[in-house]
Each structure stands twice: as C-alpha cells, then as structure tokens.
Amino acid sequence: QVRLLESGGGSLQPGGSLRLSCAVSGDTISRYCMAWFRQAPGKEREGVAKINTVGDPGYADSVKGRFTISKDNVKNTLYLQMSSLKPEDNAMYYCVARSASYCYLASWYQYNYRGQGTQVTVSS
Numbered sequence: 001q002v003r004l005l006e007s008g009g010g011s012l013q014p015g016g017s018l019r020l021s022c023a024v025s026g027d028t029i030s031r032y033c034m035a036w037f038r039q040a041p042g043k044e045r046e047g048v049a050k051i052n053t054v055g056d057p058g059y060a061d062s063v064k065g066r067f068t069i070s071k072d073n074v075k076n077t078l079y080l081q082m083s084s085l086k087p088e089d090n091a092m093y094y095c096v097a098r099s100a101s102y103c104y105l106a107s108w109y110q111y112n113y114r115g116q117g118t119q120v121t122v123s124s
Contacts, residue, residue, distance in 0.1 A: 002026040002113045004095045009118030016085050020118060022078040022095030030073045033103035035111065036080045038091035038120075047105025048093070049080060060105055062088075085122045092117040 008020040020036070035050035049069035050058045057069050068081040078095055096111035103110060 002032075002097060004097060004113055004115035006093065006095045006115045006118040009093065009120045011121040011123065012085060013124050014086055014122055016122070017081070017083040018085065018120060019082070020080040020093055020095075020120075022080075022115060024076045024078065024097065028073070029071055029076045029078065029097075031099070032097040032113075033100050034069075034071060034078045035096050035098070035103055035105060036069065036078075037094045037096055037105075037108055038089075039094070040088075040091040043091075045108050046091075047108070050103050050105055051078070052103065053101040058105065082120070085120075087122050087124075089120060090122045092119050 003025045005023045033052045036048045037045055038048050039045040048060050048063050049067055051069045051071055066084045070079045094117045095115040097113040098111045
C-alpha cells in the first residue's frame, strides 16, 4: 500500500521560506504524477504544484515564481520549496499521488493517494 508522509510545515513571518517534504513508501515515486494541494480554513482546496513522471512541473498562478516542486527518485521523496511566503499561503498542505504519467491541479479526486497534511502558518 502506498503511503505519503508530509513534513516540514511550520510558522513563519511573511517573506520567509520553507521546504515541505513528502516521503513515499510502498512503491516508487517515479511511477506517479505527484502534486501538492492546500486548503485554508473556510476556503476551497487548491492545487498548488504538480510534477509528472518525467519531471515536468506545473504551478497554480497564485504561486508561480515563488514555489518550486521537485522530486528525488532515489530518496523517493517529493518536495515543495516555498519562498516569499504571504499570509494567503497560510493553509494545510497535502501531498497527493496519481497512478498515471500526468495529472491536473484542477481536481483533487483524480489522485489515488493522499497524505495527512502539514500545516503552514504565515503571520506577522
């Protein structure tokens, strides 16, 4: 069974940087299209970044230029490097995996596996 375990969340001030990690167990990450979603209190869940099986990334407009998604096939780990953080980035961040070579940020439900989430709090 595939398991996703996020880590790296925390509290920081606007303008700061943070790197989230998602450790994948039960299968090799290279077989999945991976993504990060987030959900803030009272708001809809939002797809933030994705990376397909060959390593091509995609980003939501809200984070383009500030966030970078990457993966390490040897460590079987997905990353999200976040910089220039804003209060509107305050959310629970989830790692998700789809058993396909491609995926979309528009739909959470296409993903086969999801982690429990890690909280990112951006506040002055």
